[in-house]
Amino acid sequence: MDKKQYALFEGKFVPIEDAKISIMTSAFLYGTAIFEGLRAYWNDKTQEVYIFRLREHYERMMDSSKIMHMQIKYSVDELCKLTVELVQRNKPTGDTYIRPTAYKAAPRIGPSLENNPTEFCMFTVPFGDYFHGADGLQVQISSWRRVEDNAIPARAKIVGAYANTALAKTDALNAGFDECIVLSENGHVSEGSAMNVFMVKKGKLITTPTTENILEGITRGTIIEMAESELGLKTECRPIDRSELYCADEMFFCGTGAQIAPIRSIDKRPVADGKVGPISAKIRDLYISICRGEVPKYHKWLTPCYNSGSFGSMSAKPSGTPRA
Ligand SMILES: Cc1ncc(COP(=O)(O)O)c(C=O)c1O
Structure with missing residues (x-):
């Protein structure tokens, strides 16, 4: 039952x-x-x-x-x-x-x-898993643009703004892709339908700045921190042109739902050799181990629910909890 x-x-x-x-x-x-x-x-x-x-x-x-x-x-x-x-x-x-x-x-x-x-x-x-298959995603650049900060701010997770997401995602699926990347009105890369995007070029991690109409992802921040401390990789946050994606060595999405989702092609162009790259794979595996509580150093990011309180990010006692 x-x-x-x-x-x-x-x-x-x-x-x-x-x-x-x-x-x-x-x-x-x-x-x-x-x-x-x-x-x-x-x-x-x-x-x-x-x-x-x-x-x-x-x-x-x-x-x-x-x-x-x-x-x-x-x-x-x-x-x-x-x-x-x-x-x-x-x-x-x-x-x-x-x-x-x-x-x-x-x-x-x-x-x-x-x-x-x-x-x-x-x-x-x-x-x-939000995405199925470990071989990487086939992604299209959407013809829809990301909602601008002066229209509906993407840094707020506003329900109405997800009509923009729904249009972009649906068109990508209908065209036979797994996911899409939306651009800002200025033509720079913004993000995926409900995830942030990273690329790797010459061993460097690069992601879009927070002023590019993105949701400031918690997973994005997690990767920036753990890539530096665990893999010695600093992340450069700067505007990314569409055509830079076509020349990336590796690319992946990240988000609470998507977790770490490597991208294998963009607009039908393979990312490098079209296989999941080594940096993306390392970040994906480490991220999942951290989330499952397998890496004690990162227990600070976890709140256990059944044996509450042993570690995690819940500190003060609440007042005024609702009636049961
Ligand atoms: C539009 C958008 N961008 C990015 C993200 C990733 O954010 P986070 O890592 O906080 O889940 C999400 C997911 O919630 C999202 O909806």
Whole structure:
């Protein structure tokens, strides 16, 4: 029999089937919601589930909330605590995706963010690999451009902006590719549909700067840090031209969902010899070991949910947790 699954919905833990919003909700009508996507990794040996970089996701959510005139009723510490509690209630014994959303909840016509209360909800679902196949992805440069900072800021994870993502991703799939890269209006590389992009050229890691209409990825930051400390590779953050991608030695996507996903061709041009490159493979393997709790040095990035508190990024005690 399936285990009962819970959601956090408007201040209470409720059975997931009871977590429903009205069709008149502002966020549903206008896309005025922000979200995060977190992963919790199962470790069979320790029988533990580890949430990866929990605190950093909620710190970014707070930044998104500022941009969108939202007042989330919980602090970062409270959000961390509630997330662990939801995972404990849902008792996963496999890899899990966690989706918190803050949304404008007034039941009314008109998109204004003012005088419009912010509500919060969260659910979890089992989640394996986002991309299948270890041979690398076939990628196209999208004909859609990334939403600009002065249109819908990409650094905020705004639900409405994912219509841009959906158009780009769908066209790539319909054209027979696995994924796409979108450019900014200035023609520079921005990112994948829901992931950041790195290339390797002459042994150097290069990624787009945060001013190129990207989401400032937590995985991106993780790679920059661990590539330097574990592989001695410094990352150069600078604008990347489309044609530089065609001449890269290696290329990969990174993101919570995508994890580390090597790219084997771009616009039908093989990346180097069209095989997964050695640096991409090393980074992918190391990243997954870290996420599963196999590298003690990086336990600081993990929050264990079942034997809580031994390490991780949850510090202060919460106040005002919701009713069960
Ligand atoms: C548009 C976009 N870019 C990049 C990322 C990667 O960000 P992160 O590594 O924080 O998951 C995501 C994923 O959430 C995304 O939606």
